[in-house]
Amino acid sequence: MSTKRKDDLFWIKEALQEALKSGNDVPIGAVIVCDGKIIGRGYNKREQECDISAHAEIIAIKQAEKTINNWRLTDAIIYTTLEPCPMCAEAIIQSRLAKVIFGAYDPINGAAGSSINLFDKNRKCYIPEIIGGINEIDCKKILVEFFSKRR
Amino acid sequence: MSTKRKDDLFWIKEALQEALKSGNDVPIGAVIVCDGKIIGRGYNKREQECDISAHAEIIAIKQAEKTINNWRLTDAIIYTTLEPCPMCAEAIIQSRLAKVIFGAYDPINGAAGSSINLFDKNRKCYIPEIIGGINEIDCKKILVEFFSKRR
Numbered sequence: 001m002s003t004k005r006k007d008d009l010f011w012i013k014e015a016l017q018e019a020l021k022s023g024n025d026v027p028i029g030a031v032i033v034c035d036g037k038i039i040g041r042g043y044n045k046r047e048q049e050c051d052i053s054a055h056a057e058i059i060a061i062k063q064a065e066k067t068i069n070n071w072r073l074t075d076a077i078i079y080t081t082l083e084p085c086p087m088c089a090e091a092i093i094q095s096r097l098a099k100v101i102f103g104a105y106d107p108i109n110g111a112a113g114s115s116i117n118l119f120d121k122n123r124k125c126y127i128p129e130i131i132g133g134i135n136e137i138d139c140k141k142i143l144v145e146f147f148s149k150r151r
Numbered sequence: 152m153s154t155k156r157k158d159d160l161f162w163i164k165e166a167l168q169e170a171l172k173s174g175n176d177v178p179i180g181a182v183i184v185c186d187g188k189i190i191g192r193g194y195n196k197r198e199q200e201c202d203i204s205a206h207a208e209i210i211a212i213k214q215a216e217k218t219i220n221n222w223r224l225t226d227a228i229i230y231t232t233l234e235p236c237p238m239c240a241e242a243i244i245q246s247r248l249a250k251v252i253f254g255a256y257d258p259i260n261g262a263a264g265s266s267i268n269l270f271d272k273n274r275k276c277y278i279p280e281i282i283g284g285i286n287e288i289d290c291k292k293i294l295v296e297f298f299s300k301r302r
Contacts, residue, residue, distance in 0.1 A: 052222045052246040053209050062202055071203045086269055087245065090238035095203040109276065116274070118237055123267070125260065 005134075008101050011079040012135045015103070018043040018056065019081045019142055027142045030056040030080040032064040032073065032097070039076060040064030056080060057088035061095050072096045081139040083110035083132060089118040092128065099129040103139025156285075159252050162189075162230040163286045166254070169194040169207065170232045170293055178293045181207040181231040183215040183224065183248070190227060191215030207231060208239035212246050224248045232290040234261035234283055240269040243279065250280040254290025 011033050018029025018041050025044040032040035042059025046052060057080050065071045077099040078092055084102065089111035092100055100119075102112065111118045112130050119130050162184050169180025169192050176195040183191035193210025197203060208231050216222045228250040229243060235253065240262035243251055251270075253263070262269045263281050270281050 046222060050216055050220060050222050051213055052216065052242055053204060053213060058204050062204060065201055065203065069201060071197060071201050085241060085245075087238050087241035090236060090241070091203055094236075094238065116269070118267070 008079070008131070008134050011077075012081070012101060012103055012139070014038065014041075015056075015079045015081050016135070016138060016142070018060075019139075023048060027146050028056045028080070028082045030060040030078060032060045032076050032078050034064075034068070034073075034076040039067040053087070055085065055088050057084055058091055061091055061097075065095070074098060077101060079134075082106050082143070083112050083114055085109045086111040086116060086118055093118065093125060096126055097128050099131070101131045101134050103133070103135050104143065105132055105136070159230070159282070159285050162228075163232070163252060163254055163290070165189065165192075166207075166230045166232050167286070167289060167293070169211075170290075174199065178297050179207045179231070179233045181211040181229060183211045183227050183229050185215075185219070185224075185227040190218040204238070206236065206239050208235055209242055212242055212248075216246070222246055228252060230285075233257050233294070234263050234265055236260045237262040237267060237269055244269065244276060247277055248279050250282070252282045252285050254284070254286050255294065256283055256287070 014031045015029045019027040021043045025047045028044040030042050031038050040060040040063035042056040044056050045054040073095045079101050081103045083106040105114050107114050165182045166180045170178040172194045176198045179195040181193050182189050191211040191214035193207040195207050196205040224246045230252045232254040234257040256265050258265050
């Protein structure tokens, strides 16, 4: 599924808007887009919800599944501000999302190659397309600012 | 955290009871035990809930987090009938569960070494203890029966 760079920038900025809602949680946001419309949104709520699975991507996936009443998100793209962790990467793979576009790389726990690679084409399962580093500077900046304020 | 083989068998049988509730979903069950009590239970509800994240382990983790009002399940053990997939394995790791005990191995998508190993001690994160193959025959049997009925 090919997307225009201009569109990718537009949607990753929407994901950034989600990230800004995270409050006391690490600011990470995601949107899921299908046919030019957002069908799922989410921001990190781990602390707020006291739930390890309340990552932006999982919340967006759950909302998208409800929107189209199907857990197979075959025709949709997920835009997320940070490289997905292994939990979210596998949720993305299992939900058959067509494509993953992310902003900042996560050297600590990124599962698209930075720490581990769950999107390895040699795995015996469906693997979506993946592009990283879209609007990387802004996506990284909100994280750096968040952690510098906490110190 | 050391556990007695007799206790492990007892709790994995509780997880099996959960698995039997899965209905039209692939029968997989999990319980989370802390100080000799179950603080979280779950069975696979992917189809029932139309939710890719509704795996037994994630549901049990969410319930346990609510029970103790903390996403850090540091003193608890998860018993699951099937080797966790990468999504559940990472949820287990991030929730700091002390130990993972599972029944059947999953050569297709098991993330404790059968397909991929997220519990690799070389990863730069907390890794729980892990034991597989407890009551393996019964845990595998319900899966084999489920899939043979579907054919």
